[in-house]
């Protein structure tokens with residue numbers, strides 16, 4: 001670390017200017033409210049010797065918290081809301097359990113191969129009864145996670161079985177990719193399939209069952225689907241078992257075909273078993289790996305959102321909020337950001353008796369924005385209502401946005417303060433999907449309700465089966481505050497009955513959002529002006545757990561570099577070389593690219609970015625060419641896949 005101050009001075013000036021203007025635009029969005037003003041996060045003090053990789057959380061009748069860990073232990077935490085909780089081990093030797101539920105003195109746990117009941121029959125504080133309720137086969141594939149249980153009101157339980165991974169999601173043994181319903185006596189009924197990675201599931205206020213899905217093969221982006229008996233959610237592998245006794249549907253694996261390039265919604269028009277997601281979670285914008293679902297039971301818990309759902313995200317260590325309505329008998333609705341900044345990857349959410357949300361976290365093998373490998377935190381509301389979009393409702397010819405506080409009339413009446421863009425994803429065997437068929441919609445007029453709690457937008461050309469980005473950027477409340485989160489993503493499966501827009505289809509501006517844009521900072525062929533070989537060849541690869549294989553590379557100022565990045569990991573990564581101390585600002589900007597992220601290859605167009613590679617899929621490699629700056633200093637290199645910049649970075653030392 002020996003950059004001379006005079007040498008980096010121009011950079012500091014450039015940075016300061018950028019920061020000034022950058023903050024100005026941020027100010028218009030949310031500087032007057034922050035998530036932390038309304039929702040505090042408190043970390044549970046866990047003794048160092050306990051590896052609390054929380055796979056599940058459950059409270060007993062006395063308010064003690066049971067935690068089941070991926071290491072196979074069950075811990076009871078007394079006084080979890082206090083600064084000095086006490087911990088006692090209740091059970092052990094389970095096989096990577098991912099879920100626990102409490103009922104009438106016993107704990108129910110899904111471990112990899114069975115649903116088991118644990119009880120302390122002699123009252124010594126230690127489980128002495130381990131009773132198998134229902135067992136399912138395993139092949140041993142590492143990806144055969146099993147989740148749950150969650151109780152239904154009648155005492156039956158739901159569990160879900162993850163697909164295996166053999167380069168693609170595969171159902172290698174009975175009922176993998178299914179949700180199963182199991183009675184306490186161990187009678188099992190296959191309930192629904194098409195699941196890939198169903199870590200999150202739960203009931204809404206009406207007792208309807210929802211599950212959350214992660215992006216992957218056949219899954220263009222994360223989603224939340226209302227599951228009823230016999231539903232097919234979209235991943236075809238689970239259909240391999242529909243010939244078995246008890247299957248509630250007859251759809252076969254061979255019936256699903258991606259050769260025509262249809263979306264899931266389009267396929268659902270001819271395959272009635274397909275249940276479209278009630279809500280899509282646009283990948284990298286609304287998390288990257290949705291997890292547990294938690295019903296907001298009343299308005300005293302986190303604000304005026306009773307009946308809505310909180311949804312965790314493992315990879316982005318955050319909690320989102322979902323509002324659903326029923327249109328033509330089907331659920332659909334909007335997802336909003338809610339609270340980010342948790343310490344590790346969120347897998348479980350549970351209400352404590354103190355009305356706080358207890359958050360169970362683990363990242364081992366999966367990575368997360370939160371830097372810790374595991375932990376438990378609780379989120380509490382301070383009682384002050386944030387200025388938010390409380391909900392978005394579909395109309396036959398637009399949307400109604402309802403706010404948590406009255407809006408300022410002038411800013412709410414300005415049509416330029418709103419935008420609506422719709423898009424969807426591919427449905428095919430590829431892993432994930434870019435944003436496709438994107439259109440900016442025309443808002444023709446709007447009106448503000450008399451109580452100023454809602455705004456009605458009239459929008460041309462809404463399309464069923466599309467996700468709508470609904471933005472209310474510079475709408476203020478009466479106190480002059482801007483929205484804490486100005487964007488919601490509404491999944492429009494059904495347009496309500498009623499008057500339609502003048503133009504029903506195909507209006508708006510098509511956006512070229514599907515192809516990677518050209519960047520002058522990514523040179524993948526040796527520049528014509530280089531008449532000699534590069535001065536230096538640099539090789540960089542990856543390590544598991546969101547790391548490069550080197551975190552310090554030293555080069556001479558002004559040298560010509562051939563820089564090869566080999567992505568030998570199991571997820572996408574890139575390398576972006578930035579000005580000194582800019583990895584954070586570039587990484588954060590990459591997380592805010594929204595629907596443009598694919599087209600920009602997750603590289604924000606900003607001066608701090610000097611050079612970058614493509615976003616490389618697992619197994620890909622690329623060489624870029626550039627000239628090292630003349631100014632010595634510690635430059636950064638960083639992966640800008642949303643969330644990776646926290647840990648996936650290093651220093652390019654120029655001397």
Ligand SMILES: [Cu+2]
Nearest residue numbers: 573639641644
């Ligand atoms: Cu990365």
